[in-house]
Amino acid sequence: MYRLANFNEENTEEGSVYRYISVAVSKTIIDCLDEYLDDTEKYDAFFQYTFSDSFFEGLSRYVLPKALCLDEGDDDAQAGYEFTFSKMRRMREKMLDQNEFYTFDVFEEMLLYSMCDIEAARARTAAGRKKRELFKDKVEAARAELREKFKLNARDANDFSRKMYYASAMLLKNSEDDNLIFWDDDYAFFWKDGFIKGIGYLKSMVGQNAGYGYKYTCDIFSDIGIKTPLMLLGTAEANRIANEEEGKRIKDYMDDFYGNITGGKEKN
Structure with a gap:
């Protein structure tokens, strides 16, 4: 399951607000991952959206791809393609684990950011708005649960309930202290040059x-x-x-x- 950022971890047992939020967040991340892991065409589009053509340049010198390419230079992209797919599968395994709370590594965080960014762009389209409507009842139910059962204030209940079911709402805000999903944006610095x-x-x-x-x-x-x-x-x-x-x-x-x-x- 997902380790929440800037959230009290003193009680993560069954029935706690921490586990209640993390279970929903983890399921939302799994749904995002499944979209790309289950569809090669969508994964290809995600890979091209996330990485520049030169991002993995030189990788095949150190991590040999399983599928070797005939064209010179394509081995780097293939190594990156396989590496990224393996990381996404591992992210899914972590989210399915009901006994451990995981913080994604800085490469996995970049992948999560990209998925959330895509969802944020989709949310502005008619198809995206229709998709969000499917989760509207869950968001409203979670907001009420956070207020009534767990006694969160109205601001946090509204914010957290949206993050639980809308990947588009998970992106970093201006103040890192207000974030529930991302601890920081270190991924933007460390991967800026490939x-x-x-x-x-x-x-x-x-x-x-x-x-x-x-x-x-x-x-x-x-x-x-x-x-x-x-x-x-x-x-x-x-x-x-x-x-x-x-x-x-x-x-x-x-x-x-x-x-x-x-x-x-x-x-x-």
Whole structure:
């Protein structure tokens, strides 16, 4: 099931408001995933919508695709195609697990964002509005349940009930503290220059300081049964040394920078 953001986790037992919301959110995410996992044509469209042509450039050097391509350069896209499909299947498995609450990794969060973004665009069409009508009664029932049984205030009950059944409502708001689904938009930063550079950012000092780091980056692969590509990630020890060196360079730069400002004297 889905681990909710910015929500009290002290009680997640059966009958709790946490589990009540998470069960519905998880089912909504599963429905989104099933749309693409069960239909190759729709998955192709989702893949093209989510990634630029060069996003997975270089990936096949480290993760060999099962379906090799004849055209040079297509192996990268095929490796990304298979990798993404495996991640989405794993996301579905996590949402079906009734015993564990999962936080998606930063790649999976990007996929969730893309699905929600597509739903938000659909919500503005006649077909999208018709689809939302199918869940209107569930949203209203959830709003009443959150107010009457769980004693949430009107604002939260209205917001949470919509997020429970409308993927289009799950997207980040301006204030991260008001979000229930996404903790932040780190996915936008780490994948902005493509997959290979994103992996580099995550295992670097930048990623480490943001709460990610080497093991987290390895788990992005191992979670779907892919052996850690050491040619891409290097060893844990090599990464530790590289990050220490990077940290030292940053410290030296900052010391020089502030030294120049203060004329080499400490501020009072």
